[in-house]
Amino acid sequence: MEHYKVLALGFVSLILLLPSLWLVSANMEGDALHSLRTSLQDPNNVLQSWDPTLVNPCTWFHVTCNNDNSVVRVDLGHAALSGTLVPQLGLLKNLQYLELYSNNISGVIPSDLGNLTSLVSLDLYLNRFSGPIPDTLGKLSKLRFLRLNNNSLSGPIPMSLTNISSLQVLDLSNNHLSGVVPDNGSFSLFTPISFANNLDLCGPVIGLPRFLLR
Numbered sequence: 001m002e003h004y005k006v007l008a009l010g011f012v013s014l015i016l017l018l019p020s021l022w023l024v025s026a027n028m029e030g031d032a033l034h035s036l037r038t039s040l041q042d043p044n045n046v047l048q049s050w051d052p053t054l055v056n057p058c059t060w061f062h063v064t065c066n067n068d069n070s071v072v073r074v075d076l077g078h079a080a081l082s083g084t085l086v087p088q089l090g091l092l093k094n095l096q097y098l099e100l101y102s103n104n105i106s107g108v109i110p111s112d113l114g115n116l117t118s119l120v121s122l123d124l125y126l127n128r129f130s131g132p133i134p135d136t137l138g139k140l141s142k143l144r145f146l147r148l149n150n151n152s153l154s155g156p157i158p159m160s161l162t163n164i165s166s167l168q169v170l171d172l173s174n175n176h177l178s179g180v181v182p183d184n185g186s187f188s189l190f191t192p193i194s195f196a197n198n199l200d201l202c203g204p205v206i207g208l209p210r211f212l213l214r
Helices: 002-039 087-091 111-115 135-139 159-163 185-189
Strands: 063-065 071-075 082-084 097-099 104-107 121-123 128-131 145-147 152-155 169-171 176-180 200-202
Touching: 002 071, 002 087, 087 111, 111 135, 135 159, 159 185
Parallel strands: 071 097, 082 104, 097 121, 104 128, 121 145, 128 152, 145 169, 152 176, 176 200
Antiparallel strands: 063 071
């Protein structure tokens, strides 16, 4: 009899615990976005509605969710934001659009963005990002739009990006990239305009042999 009481008590405890587990899971995306908010300066208060005490962030401005209350869009273009991105953004597993263009965001592009395997559009152009393009972005197999132009990115173009067969629009212009521009895979579609004003790039794609580099 005592054995059955213990089992029943365990079952009741599990039932009581399940809602708490759901809340933790549901709020993980809200926690990730709130981490972003705390790392950004927001002079126009566009992130004022980002309240971390809510169950999920689907009621926040500039955030769009699907029917399962999972974040699929973050639209913060032209928002006068500065500061840096956070690795926690990689937790937004269902995110399809990350639109952070035309701000003053600086620092490196987190390699954790390579975990956003549902991403269709990554628009970080017209900011102040520096450092390399993360090799992990090559894991974004659904990506169609990659615009990183008008930043201060440096180093080579990762070969992993050529594996993104869905890539339709690529703009890496106006950075400080160096090395040979890949011309295989999806990169066979792109013209010199995608790589313009990177003085240390070379290769057949841009019509500049390696030996002519300054």
